[in-house]
Amino acid sequence: MKFNKTPKTEEKEKHRHKSIRFSCIIEECVTNELAYNRYNASSLSGIIVTLCKVLTEDPTPLQKRALSYFRRNPVFNLLNDIEDVLDVKVVERYFEIFSDLFFFSSLKEHCEVNMSERQAVDVGHPGHCSPVRIERPRVSLQLAGMALQGHEHQEGVRITLYRRDMDSRSRQERLTMYLGTMLHEMVHAFLNLWACHSRKCRARSFEKIGEFDHGVAWQEIAHAVETAANSAELNLGLSLRRKSMLLSEVVKSKMELSEAIVLSEWGMDYAEVERELRSKKRSRHGEDVEERGRSRYRSRGNVDENAQAHEN
Ligand SMILES: [Zn+2]
Numbered sequence: 079m080k081f082n083k084t085p086k087t088e089e090k091e092k093h094r095h096k097s098i099r100f101s102c103i104i105e106e107c108v109t110n111e112l113a114y115n116r117y118n119a120s121s122l123s124g125i126i127v128t129l130c131k132v133l134t135e136d137p138t139p140l141q142k143r144a145l146s147y148f149r150r151n152p153v154f155n156l157l158n159d160i161e162d163v164l165d166v167k168v169v170e171r172y173f174e175i176f177s178d179l180f181f182f183s184s185l186k187e188h189c190e191v192n193m194s195e196r197q198a199v200d201v202g203h204p205g206h207c208s209p210v211r212i213e214r215p216r217v218s219l220q221l222a223g224m225a226l227q228g229h230e231h232q233e234g235v236r237i238t239l240y241r242r243d244m245d246s247r248s249r250q251e252r253l254t255m256y257l258g259t260m261l262h263e264m265v266h267a268f269l270n271l272w273a274c275h276s277r278k279c280r281a282r283s284f285e286k287i288g289e290f291d292h293g294v295a296w297q298e299i300a301h302a303v304e305t306a307a308n309s310a311e312l313n314l315g316l317s318l319r320r321k322s323m324l325l326s327e328v329v330k331s332k333m334e335l336s337e338a339i340v341l342s343e344w345g346m347d348y349a350e351v352e353r354e355l356r357s358k359k360r361s362r363h364g365e366d367v368e369e370r371g372r373s374r375y376r377s378r379g380n381v382d383e384n385a386q387a388h389e390n
């Protein structure tokens with residue numbers, strides 16, 4: 079006799095977190111088996127922190143190949159004055175390299191990067207990461223030795239980078255900004271794809287993903303990949319704007335910064351963060367008072383609506 083599962087049991091099974099063995103990452107047998115939104119954000123950040131550590135000490139075979147490709151190819155050297163390769167092409171190649179070096183190649187098949195024609199100043203933020211359905215070619219059928227191609231849709235994310243007015247800047251300055259933004263968004267993409275977002279395990283709490291996506295898991299991964307990107311091996315000099323994202327997360331989610339969070343582990347000074355937090359809260363309070371005033375006008379139809387900028 080066959081028993082149908084009750085919806086409750088199914089729900090429970092769906093929520094149970096899966097785990098990733100580090101040996102599978104080293105043996106490169108993990109990426110095909112990854113399941114969407116099934117891993118605890120904290121365990122994912124633990125994996126990336128370890129991967130970034132081994133990158134500089136004892137790289138995995140995949141990291142070794144990526145490092146050797148990085149060193150051999152002059153296009154990756156930001157100091158080289160190569161103006162005949164478009165920035166967007168360099169950024170795309172860096173996406174592949176970053177995916178292999180820091181994210182055990184788990185983003186390549188599930189994430190698209192595009193450079194928008196819109197200016198970051200008009201949009202209000204330099205980059206953006208959003209969920210999409212990605213169409214992938216698939217060999218569906220073998221007929222008399224001929225492979226027939228089909229397509230399949232899979233869950234994915236799209237990273238959008240917005241243009242910055244940088245005509246006067248050097249290639250190194252331009253690419254450093256774009257790559258910093260892209261790596262910031264890649265951390266979001268990674269958590270977006272693989273982390274559990276369920277309320278059942280308080281996944282959106284500050285200790286994990288965070289209400290506004292820059293919680294502890296994001297911070298830990300961002301610190302690890304930024305440190306590795308700026309290490310002697312890569313020497314890229316990137317900024318993922320970690321401190322300003324921390325301040326923004328704490329203020330927007332109206333929480334108090336707990337001393338249990340060891341900011342020095344993220345290269346931040348507690349007293350300095352506290353000070354900046356107080357001043358941000360004060361100015362936000364001022365904005366709120368101003369906003370209440372504006373909304374009184376708005377109800378009379380006197381003020382243009384401005385889209386709220388989402389900080390990334
Ligand atoms: Zn969960």
Ligand SMILES: [Zn+2]
Pocket residue numbers: 262266291292323389390
């Ligand atoms: Zn962000």
